[in-house]
Amino acid sequence: MSLRGLGVDPRCRCIETESRRIGKHIESVELFPPNPHCKDTEIIATLKGTGKEICLDPTAPWVKKVIEKIIANKAP
């Protein structure tokens, strides 16, 4: 779940991703498309309360479900 330094070191932001389904703890989700510095999409969730940032696995079905729900105007 650790994040590499943000903005200073232009590589991927995520080293590990969260495997537990934390949908209901999510305050927001940020999607970073592939770019010259990082060839894979990265998804970073900000948690309610603590504001902690956690990397999610873009290929995990539960993560796709969370995003679908948010777009459908539902809480994850």
Add this chain to the structure above:
Amino acid sequence: MSLRGLGVDPRCRCIETESRRIGKHIESVELFPPNPHCKDTEIIATLKGTGKEICLDPTAPWVKKVIEKIIANKAP
């Protein structure tokens, strides 16, 4: 495309949304699910280069397409 003050005033963040298809200018997209302060999902894109934040319409087909592409590990 203006954003209400962030974090100080707990209401919706977006007043207007961008209608032009700006997919290729998008550096990241943040999704805010419905919550006690704002009953609708909000989507805020950060633009490449300027880092400017722009609200997108969660119901617009092109916005959904952008998010689908990012999740499918493609640039929007």
